[in-house]
Amino acid sequence: MSLFQDVYDVIVVGAGHAGCEAAAAAANMGSKTLLVTMNLQTIAQMSCNPAMGGIAKGQIVREIDALGGYSGIVSDKTAIQFKMLNKSKGPAMWSPRVQSDRMRFAEEWRLRLERTPNLDFYQEMVSGLIVEKERIVGVRTSLGIEVKGKSVVLTNGTFLNGLIHIGDKQFGGGRAGERAATGITEQLVGFGFDTGRMKTGTPPRVDGRSLDFSKMIIQPGDDIPEKFSYSKETSPLTHQRACHMSYTSPEVHELLKEGFDRSPMFNGRIKSIGPRYCPSIEDKIHRFADKDRHQLFVEPEGWDTCEIYVNGFSTSLPEDVQFKALRSVVGFENVKFFRPGYAIEYDYFPPTQLTHTLETKLIDGLFFAGQINGTTGYEEAASQGLMAGMNAHLKVHEKDPFMLQRNEAYIGVLIDDLITKGTEEPYRMFTSRAEYRTLLRQDNADERLTPLSHKAGLASQERLKLMEEKREASEKLVKFFEDTSILPDEVNDILVERGSSPMKQSDKMFKVFSRPQIYLDDIKKFKKVAAYIEDNAIEKDVLEQAEIKVKYAGYIEKEKANADKLNRLENIKIPANFDYSKLKSLSYEAKEKLEKIRPATISQASRISGVSPSDISVMLVYMGR
Structure with missing residues (x-):
């Protein structure tokens, strides 16, 4: 008797961030789904830094949440610190980020998946695909078990022929302590796919009890933290755990250079390309020789653990060199290692071999998502997984595909960049990659995407109702500013205090609020505004969105017009x-x-x-x- 009697609608291979979102999306849309992973104990493992979000990445997490994915909710539930980055810049640049509890993040993801209807699990390595007449019909495991499926989503991360480097030592593995996946690359090459190799790395993990935090610069979270998810299921943090910062020094750099002759980066052992915007510490001191110090962010791995992630010290140098150099960093004089940093090389497939749905052009029903497509980062992977899972479901059920344009989402920019331009180095999302970033703000992802996802069958009716209520409240508030007049005596003191020209006659509040020197905290001081906010129980996110709509109305309309021109060609x-x-x-x-x-x-x-x-x-x- 076979272990698997059913023919699955969607089989997802790999349970990292891409695999989890893919499996959840397909199952929640109604597909009979199987998630196959080499180790059920490492579902949603944060292989590198214990954090979600950041510049442009935070916008992606908000978009995943708006579409009905789980990354935002899981991040909120397991956060230990929240920061809104780039708050000193315009709202198009604001980017949410959380420091996460690594163990609880993985636990929350697994429990959430286990509560998802239509989703089965199986632990084993997938070593091959079953293809008939250029169409996927299932997968084959290392035990020779065949599982039939109408579509397959590959989310193999760094596991395809993964090779770990620490100094002159190298060994197979997809992650520290876990074996590499073999067989799939060779089979896909046989089908005519192009493949390549990429590299990424991770820093040492150390014992926080051995560090002197009093010598470091404290990095607290926001005074009034927000959250990722638009849903009512999560709440902002009421207390937070601090991070810290230290610096390397010329002495540290000289100690690191002593190991360069044994570095796989410099002695030719590593031939593949690593992430440009997250280089190893040895690469930084080699490329930026004029810099006498580099920042190190000292990040706790959770609420209760003493394990620390040394962000900025990613390295593949010999472990003794790592240890000696890190002990010369201020606050690390007595550091104890949990494990050294390492680099890892792995197979990827140039993403120009995909369509906008992330389906491969060569094999019908086969989808790729995550690092297999040449990207780096949890957020980039999760968004691809969500899109691949949705489109695998839609294809199997003969429905229209779900695709996002560049003016609709950072996810649309990401996928279009990948399949149109390809990538020869690990692709990371930045706000600068989006030509319509005033439209693609973190605050309005629900307005942009929830109606589209609801129509496709993923975002719930409850999510749609929440979005509509928020949009209606912000539009009414903007209308209030447009219709309400204010007298010079009511506003001139604040205008002068802010360095803005005083008013000579009554004017609409919208016009006053549009002045670059005037902000929401100023407007809230006016009696009419304070009364309106109180009478209508206006929440913070509605106030913030209304402020953006007022102050950036001209820019928003201009970008919409430019986007409309582009869509004519689309x-x-x-x-x-x-x-x-x-x-x-x-x-x-x-x-x-x-x-x-x-x-x-x-x-x-x-x-x-x-x-x-x-x-x-x-x-x-x-x-x-």
Whole structure:
């Protein structure tokens, strides 16, 4: 008798951040789903830093939550500190981040998945795929067990032929203490897929009891912390755990350099490319030789544990060099290691081999999500998992795919960048990658995405109702500012205090509030505003969103107009089997890139490196536009 009698709608391979979101999305939409992982005890393991969010990444977590994913809720429930980054800049740059309790984060994810209907679990390594006539029909495990499925989502993380490096030592593994996954890469190459190798790394974990925090700079959370999830299921933190900061020094750098001859980065053992924006400590002191110190963020791994994550000290140097150098950092003079840092190389598949749904172009029903696509970061992985899980479900049930445009979500930017431009180094999301970031703010992700996800079948009716109530409240508040007049005597003292010109006659509150020197805390001092807020029980998130809508109305409208222009090109579809060789006026490079990537629209074609505006004009003329 077989262990698996059913044919699953969706099989998800891997239970990291991408796999968890993929499995939850597919199951919650109604698909019979199986989550297969090599170790059920490491579901949603935070392999690197114990934190969620950050610059642009926080926007992604908010988007996942708005779509009906779990990352925001789990982050809120297991947070030990909250910060809104970039608060001194405009709201397009504000980015939420939490420090997480590593153990509770994984526990919360597992328990949440276990409570999800339609979701089964199985612990074993998937060593191969079952493909018939270029269509996925299941997976095969290392024990030779075949599990039938109508679609498969691969979220293998760093496990595909993973190789760990510590100095001149190297050994197979997908993560410290866990074996690598073998078989899948070789099979996919046999099917015609291109593959490559990437590298990432992690710093030492140390015993907090051995550190002198009094010598470090304290890094507290926000005075009034917020949260990720738009739902009522979570609440902001009422108390927080502090982080700390220290610095390297010239002495530390010299000690690290002593191990460079044994560094796999410098002696040729590591040939793959690591993340540009999260380099190892040896890479930093090599590339930035003019810097005599680098920041180290000393981050607790949870509420109760003494384990500490040394953010900024990622390294693959020999363990004795790591230890000697770290002991020369202020506050680390007596440090004890839990384990040394290491680098890991792993297989990935250039994402230009995917469509916007994250389905592969070569095998029908096979989806890739996460680091297998060349990305780095929990948030980037989780968002891809959510999108792949949704689209696997929709494909199996013969429904329209779910895709997000660049002006709709950071997730849309991420996926479009990956499948259109590809990546030769670990891809990390930044606000600068989004051309419409005033539209893609962290505060309005629910307005942007919850209606779309509800229509597709994932976001609940309760979520939609919450969003509509919040939107209605913020619009009414903006209308109040537009309709309510204010006298010079009521406002001039504050205007002068803020360095703004005093009013000479009565004017609408909207116009006063639009002044760059005037903020919400100022407006709330006016009796009419205070009364309106109290009478209508206006909550903080509504006030903040109304403020943004008032102060940035012109910028928002301008970006909407620019996005509308782009969407006109998005509506011009390119046939899947279009023969670019027919267009004699196309450049040779454009033909080569277009044939390889096979863009779905003229807009996507315009974003391919090597395709010029004149090439786009040729295509538009041919299509009668």
